[in-house]
Amino acid sequence: MTAATQREPARTGSTHGASRSARTSRVPVAVYAADPILRLGVVQQLRQRPEVDLVDDADREQADVSLVVVDNVDDDVTALLHRLRHNTVTRTGLVVGTLGTGALQRVIECGVAAVLRRSEADQDKLLHLVLAMANGEGVLPGDLLGKLLSHVGSSLQRSALDPGGLSLSTLTTREADMLRLVSEGLDTAEIARKTAYSERTVKNVLREITTRLQLRNRAHAVGYAVRNGLI
Structure with missing residues (x-):
């Protein structure tokens, strides 16, 4: 993802220095997207929800949830996901246009906790994704979970057949x-x-x-x- 990656400015009156309880348990969320149209679509959905507190650049390292919004997973996106993984405060979710089995394995290795297809990213599902990650849970579409389990199962089977x-x-x-x-x-x-x-x-x-x-x-x-x- 390019250096021009943009994030939604904080809401007026946001108090990121305060504790979570002081902010009525609103979840601080940072939105990353190189494409301003993709960013705007997600931001407009989340901005309407009182459970979410969109953070600005100065506070992005303190966000509980980082949402990376992309068409597909390329080298730049992988590099960004690796950087976010080193932040122990935030959990990373991916809102993506297309994601094959190989790319799925890659993003999981990068520490992505939840995946949502852009075509399904309405307000309710985005909120569910954010709240699930804030609670330490993972989210994955059923078909992608099936592919991942199949991939892992095949790998384990090969190891069992030839452990040495x-x-x-x-x-x-x-x-x-x-x-x-x-x-x-x-x-x-x-x-x-x-x-x-x-x-x-x-x-x-x-x-x-x-x-x-x-x-x-x-x-x-x-x-x-x-x-x-x-x-």
Whole structure:
């Protein structure tokens, strides 16, 4: 996400220095979005709810909930999620247009506690997301939860079948996704467009795989991954 990422200004009369009880338990929320239209849509919904206190830049580090609003998860979004993860005060939620299984794994690894599709982000569901995170709960659409459990189950099954061999840690989700696309005949530029990563990132990831596993090239890496059930 670019340096131009914007956040909604605080409401008039907001008192972020006060305790939560002094603010009638309103949940401090910071909204992050590079696209001002996406930000405005979420902010307008939350602004109407007395349970929510939208914070300004000066207080964003103290927000209980950080909402990241994006079309999809790319390198910039991943970097932002990593930065937010280091803030032990806030919990991060993602309001996203599209999110595949690989991207889902990635955002969970970045510490995202809740996910909501933008197409479903009406006022009630946004409020539910905010309050659930403020209470230490997680929120995930049922179909994405199913995909995540299936992914984890497959990984555990591979580990159980060969506990002394290759494990999930041999290839990250991103690495496996890219190798799978290589196996389908896609080149670097096509993989970059498909995964929303930069071409440089794609090259670096594939180079890291071949170097770490001591393989000759991409084709060798694909064959290695297929033989060992990694893709």
